[in-house]
Amino acid sequence: MSTTVFNNNLKTLGLLPVSQQQVDAINGPDYKPYIKILYLPAGFKLRVDFSVYQTAQPTLFFISPNQYLQIEEAETESGYFIFYNRDFYCIQIHDQEVACDGLLFNNIRNMPKVEVSEEEIAFLGCLFKEMIQEFQLNDSQLEEMVRTYLKQLLIRATRSWKRQHLDNAVTEQQSDMKFFRKFTRLVEEHYKSKHTVADYADFLCMAPKTITHKFNRLRLPQPNEVIKNRIILEAKRLLVHTSLTAKEIAYELGYNDPAYFSRLFMHGQNRRIAIQFPDKFFKLTSNILFNRSQYL
Secondary structure, three states: OOOOOEEEEEEEEOOOEEOOHHHHHHHHHHHHHHEEEEEEEEOEEEEEEEEEEEEEOOOOEOOOOOOOOEEEEOOOOOOEEEHHHHHHOOOOOHHHHHHEEEEEEOOOOOOOOOOOHHHHHHHHHHHHHHHHHHHOOOOOHHHHHHHHHHHHHHHHHHHHEEEEEEEHHHHOOOOHHHHHHHHHHHHHHHHHOOOOOHHHHHOOOOOOHHHHHHHHOOOHHHHHHHHHHHHHHHHHHHHHHOOOOHHHHHHOOOOOOOOOOHHHHHHHHHHHHHHHHHHHHHHHHHOOOOOOOHOH
């Protein structure tokens, strides 16, 4: 399959094969600014941020521009790679159409994958073939046709994500689902400046205890853990993928006291990143401790 790309008036959507020959290009910087969807057969291995996934069956992955993607192993059987920008389709503006923000993208569990059932395999196979045919036809309706196929994929994947990652009782209660998604979107939007449950309680016009009770009913991590984990994730990204200093990372995430990160990065859950990137971890923690001593 040849490269198929729609590009008009700042709106872009492309469809590529995912094969051993294409891995280096997909891992490169050219696709970093785009929203990405991968459909991978069994046998692939990829890293999304600091988690590694191996596909035991056909799987969809949904990657935001602020996430880091690396395909580490590819099988002989090809998959598909869709990339597009927000000018082509913005899931926040069109939330009523697909309702996937906070689930497929930007979800509080940082779980970007959906395993595909036999029924969905057949559906996706047809969808990708029809998209390719539209690109080959290349008539005046191309933009709207491929956008329609993209929306179908997002809607079907959102349904599957709910079945796989949420309790059945949650998915059946629309009010709980709306709360789940709204809290997730608020954290994603404001985590750099709002750090407490009380901050988000103000946005939601409810008491902090009410949020905690809802999270307990939904069997989710505690809300303060959700907020902290999002901050930690961004700090890890900045640590590994930028040259920012400890103080600059602290300020970027809304903290005037760089010593705060000594409590975050010395936590047990960060041992893996310390092993993977020992030089950057040591530099960060040593800078933190030095800065902290200045306050004593």
